[in-house]
Amino acid sequence: MTNPSLDAYQQVFGMAGLANRAGGYNGFGIQLQQQLQYDLSYYFNNVPPVKIMHQKTPSTADPAVLSELGSWDLVWGPALIEEKNEKGVFTGVADNALYVVKSNAVAFPGGPTLPTYVVAIAATNPSSLYDWETEDFSVSEVVNWTTYNPSDFAPSAYNGTDPYISKGTATGISILLGLESPNSAASPNTTLQQFLAGLNPEPGTAIIFCGHSLAGALSPTLALYLKENKYLNAFGVTLVYPTAGPTPGEAAFANLFNSKFPPLPPGWQPQTGTYQSWNTMHWNDLDVVPHAWPVSELEKIATIYGQATTNMTPYILQTLQKVAVDDSSKSGASYTRIQNQSLPGQLQHSSGSSATIKTPPESLQDYMLQLAVQHVAMYNGIPAAGSNPQVNGLILPQPLPKPDVINLVPGVTPVTESEMIIKIISQILDWIFSHYTLVEKESVSQNIVADK
Known part of the structure; x- marks a missing residue:
């Protein structure tokens, strides 16, 4: 087989995106897990059959995928969790997800060709209030990394010396390490740690942790935890490729990560592409999410797409920015990015659904549509649509191929782009509401009505 058209960085980024597929559906946990497993069977070899979808044998990746992504085998998972809300009712969405794949030969730009495992972690599910509240937005309290135990931890006062991570990041790592591959998935009934402990990889084998958005914070943190606890000693090379992530911790934590994970292994040659560096958080400079949580970056988000001009949208955005700054500052820890590389964004005037986006934003919807794009x-590329030309992505030129028809597991329903935008707006407004008085809630509510 010829070499895939995507380089190793792009392959890994593409696989992080595939972990997010479960976020595009509603359903019960077992149904969502089966749907994700079924979806992955188009992209990877040896995905165990999903019998309810009439699959009888392990999968063979589609030729269109092999030409771009290369040949990968699913070796663990996929595993996901459907959490319960504060009333004890299941959320009906995938709140976190994870899988592991392996390739026998990955050609690393500027480096050798190695057998490689990739641990792909799902991003924030826009429909998951649990993700937003307990992982993304939970930054006002911090957890001491030097004493962090994923199965039993609590926030503590910041002492100004030790490395600290946000309570949300600590919660996310705890959830990921608690996931078990289901009976019908790859390496069934094992956690990620048990799976890694049971491997006997060839000398020099690489392992890469990747994830976008929320997983852009969780992937470097999970890799550091497993490395410090000696679960990765059997691997010759350990790498991380996080994208679009909020900041997981403060300056001492960032320094610790940077010291353990240099941008290139010894002897590897640097590459020229802005997206081509390992152990580095890559972020679009017009993406709001990676502006969290350093205060100096949060102070840019209200006007990142220009000064809003109509109704009361500027007030809502300034309120959002103030809430974010207040939460980031509350613990006294100064959130600091791990080593990172910005990518040059480009404002868009329509979304994938062809909805018009006014710039500067005239409404909250304009702001949120631009944020979503x-x-x-912008990381994956935007196909041409109508009179709108193709836009090449900052990492992938264009999105990975998809099946002509998306078949759904019984009980699973798809989430449309417009529904996701509405969810994002709702979650952010709920977060603002939780910080302000009833009078201010009413004021914001009136502004939303005006925008509509």
């Missing part, structure tokens, strides 16, 4: 589509 910059946070997802």
Whole structure:
């Protein structure tokens, strides 16, 4: 087989995106897990059959995928969790997801060709209030990394010396390490740690942790935890490729990560592409999410797409910015990015659904549509649609191929782009509401009505 058209960085980024597929559906946890497993069977070899979808044998990746992504085998998972809300009712969405694949030969730009495992972690599910509240937005309290135990931890006062991570990041790592591959998935009934401990990889084998958005914070943190606890000693090379992530911790934590994960292994040659560096968080400079949580970056988000001009949208955005700054500052820890590389964003005037986006934003919807495009589509590329030309992505030129028809597991329903935008707006407004008095809630509510 010829070499895939995507380089190793792009392959890994593409696989992080595939972990997010479960976020595009509603359903019960077992149904969502089966749907994700079924979806992955188009992209990877040896995905165990999903019997309810009439699959009888392990999968063979589609030729269109092999030509771009190369040949990968699913070796663990996929595993996901459907959490319960504060009333004890299941959320009906995938709140976190994870899978592991392996290739026998990955050609690393500027480096050798190695057997490689990739641990792909799902991003924030826009429909998951649990993700937003307990992982993304939970930054006002911090957890001491030097004493962090994923199965039993609590926030503590910041002492100004030790490395600290946000309570949300600590919660996310705890959830990922608690996931078990289901009976019908790859390496069934094992956690990620048990799976890694049971491997006997060839000398020099690489392992890469990747994830976008929320997983852009979780992937470097999970890799550091497993490395410090000696679960990765059998691997010759350990790498991380996080994208669009909020900041997981403060300066001492960032320094610790940077010291353990240099941008290139010894002897590897640097590359020229802005997206081509390992152990580095890559982010679109017009993406709001990676502006969290350093205060100096949060202070840019209200006007990142220009000064809003109509109704009361500027007030809502300034309120959002103030809430974010207040939460980031509350613990006294100064959130600091791990080593990172910005990518040059480009404002868009329509979304994938062809909805018009006014710039500067005239409404909250304009702002959120631009945010969604910059946070997802600009990394993956935007296909031509109608009179709108193709836009090449900052990492992938264009999105990975998809099946002509998306078949759904019984009980699973798809989530449309417009529904996701509405969810994002709702979650952010709920977050603002939770910080302000009833009078201010009413004021914001009136502004929303005006925007509509």
